[in-house]
Amino acid sequence: MSNETFSQEAQALIEKIVGAETNNFAALAELANIDLKTDLAGRNLSGFDLRGTDLSGANLSGANLSKVDMRQTSLIGANLRQADLRQADLRQADLRGANLIWADLRGANLIWANLKTTTINGNTQLDNKWRQVWVILNRPSSRKIFSYADLSGADLSGADLSGADLGGADLSETDLKSANLSGADLKSADLKSADLSGADLSGADLKSADLSGADLSGAYVSSTYFGQGIGLTNSAKIDLKQQGAIFDGPPDGDDDRNHNLLSA
DSSP: HHHHHHHHHHHHHHHHHHHOOBBBBBHHHHHHHHOOSOOOTBBBBBOBEEEEETTTTTTTTTTOOOTOOOOOOBTTTTTTTTTOOOOOOTTTTOOOOOOTTTTTOOOOTTTOOOOOOBBBBOBBOOOOHHHHHHHHOOOOTSOOHHHOBBBBTBBOOOOTTTTOTTTTTTTTTTTTOOOOOOOOOOTOBBTTOBBBBBBOOOOOHHHHHHOOTOBBBTOOOOOEEEETTTTTOHHHHHHHHHHHESSSSSEEEOOHHHHHHHOO
16 A cells, blocks of 8 residues: 555545544444454543444453443453553443453442452452442352451342341442341341342341331241341331241331321
């Protein structure tokens, strides 16, 4: 290819990218014929929009991904070794099997991100909250003491938290679908809007826990102690009691008060 031909093609590509009415990097990469799986190692992508992009298996080692929008992005098996992910938005991203050794994730938003089987080491920079989430998911045999921990908005679906000390923990909006919480201490825990569907809560202690808006559909509650059942409707309490849950005293929730008002 002559220099003149190369120059013409390069100019045409530049004009195509500049004229594109999008800031979505995946769309721009397609225009530039960039392979997202192999061509991004060490690149500066800071601030780009990568929402929903399939980057499973991609080589992103050493890339600058700080402040990148990677919501709902698939990073399954991706190589993120030494990547800069500071303040990246990784909400609902799938990081299963990703390599995060030496990666810097300080300030990253990992709400509902899947960290199962993700590889980190002592040099991975990760906020304490998300390091605790990683431990729960990937080191189930470790000491399960998380009293008063902030685990809000974490994806702990299917986690083994049997017998765990979660007293006073913030589990609001946490995904605990199908988690094993049998025998767990959840006294005074904040479980507002938590997803506990299909979770094993048998023998767990939820005295003074706030369950406002929590999803308990399909949860196993044999011998689960709910105390007063804070945040639960009267009908929910009755249903749970029929499944073996334990409450203090007779149900006296909002449904009863509403019924009394209507029949007065």
